[in-house]
Amino acid sequence: MIYRSRAPLRIGLAGGGTDVSPYCDTYGGAILNATISLYAKASIELLEDKKIILQALDRNEQETFEWNKSLPITGKLDLLKGVYNRIQKDFGFPKKGFQLSTYVDAPAGSGLGTSSTLVVAIIGAFVEMLKLPLGDYDIAHYAYDIERNDLNLAGGRQDQYAATFGGVNFMEFYEDDKVIVNPLRIRQEYLNELENNLLLYYTSTSRESAKIIVEQQKNVTQRNEKSIDAMHQLKAQSKMMKEALLKGRLNEIGEILDFGFQQKRNMAHNISNSLIEDIYIAAKQAGATGGKISGAGGGGFMIFYCPNNSCYKVADTLKKFGGVIHPYQFATQGLDAWTIG
Structure with a gap:
């Protein structure tokens, strides 16, 4: 038997960073995001022997273990191991060999929530195989808990919920890990x-989001007024974006994105850099009315709102920076899993 799953990556449209503790625990956070047709995929195939084979096909990494209830966290394939260890601890796992294979349609550090989406997809495959009684909120929180507490990886909360629920969502974040998906x-x-006007551009650079997020958390803990005020403004931005989308005031989208871009710089160092600034200026000069860095910042994907068919000129202008325009569509379906007999 083979058990497969996939979960969509996401682009953040507004409120990015307000889902990170301790800000959301103290002030409450709000984010508007949308899932797109790029995916993290997981597949579990049962084996005749008692070996456990883990492989990340997109990264060309593989490890093989004798069957064990706990696999060592070593810095290699830790997301796969972390999910297995937690599932084994909480639900038990038959003493059967299996091969867990994963693939992500975007590189790590790209700002589209790849790590968290992969964790959701892996959980989805195990839920399908073991018929675990977990709903959407359960799976999303489970993924968050594994990443943040079991593996001690810094980050926010939005990615796990976007990947699980799918679609365009306005999310609220509160203390005690309370999340409401609207x-x-x-x-x-x-x-x-x-979708027609929003350009997805990969800068062909990746970044380590953890360092940026740790500094962001430190700024809140130390009551850095400039950083905290920027997060307040980004939370307000998410409500502006929600109203503009629901009421069809699409001519405001670029300005709302631009407002967020200016604020996000103040959350932590290295969110922006000279390359990102040059790309942003060039895109606006070519007709974009606003844009943003996807994820924590520092590199990865950027998005630009390009009205009046300016997306073609913007795309042509950005070629000189060495990045790639990435085609996509919005994805309405969240985590999906199935069995091959």
Whole structure:
């Protein structure tokens, strides 16, 4: 038997960073994001022997172990091991050999929530195989708990919930890990126009989000007013974005993105850099009305709102920076899993 799953990556449209503790625990956070047609995929195939084979096909990494209830966390394939260890601890696992294979459609450090989405996909495959009684909120929180507490990886909360639920969502974050996912009923013509005008650009650079996030957390703990005020403004931005999308005021999207770009710089060092600034200026000069860095910042993907068919000129202008325009569509389906007999 083979058990497969996939979960969509996401682009953040507003409020990025307000889902990170301790900010959201103290002030409450809010984010608006949308899942896209790039995926993290997981597949579990049962084996005749008692070996455990883990492989990340996109990274060309593989490890093989004798069957054990706990696999060593060594810095290699830790997301796969972390999920297995936690599933084994909480639910038990038959003493059967298996091969867990994963693939992600975007590189690590790209700012599209790859790590968290991969964890959700792996959990989905195990849930399918073991018929675990976990709903959407359970799976998303489970993924968050494994990453943040079991593996001690710095980060926020939005990615796990976006990957699990799918679609365009306004998310609220509170203390005690409370999260409320509000699916937005946006008219299809508004979504079509947003998809038409929103350019997804990979800078061909990656970044280590953990360092940026740790500094962001430190700024809140030490009550850095400039950083905290920036997060307040980004939380307000998410509400502006929600209203603009629901009411079809798409001509405001670029300005709202631009407002967020200016604020996000103040959250921590290295969110922006000279390359990102040059790309952003060039995109605006070519017709984009605003944009943002996807994820924590420092590199990875950027998005630009390009009205009036300016996306073609913007795309052509950005070629000189060595990045790649990435085609996509919005994805309405979240985590999905199935069995091959």
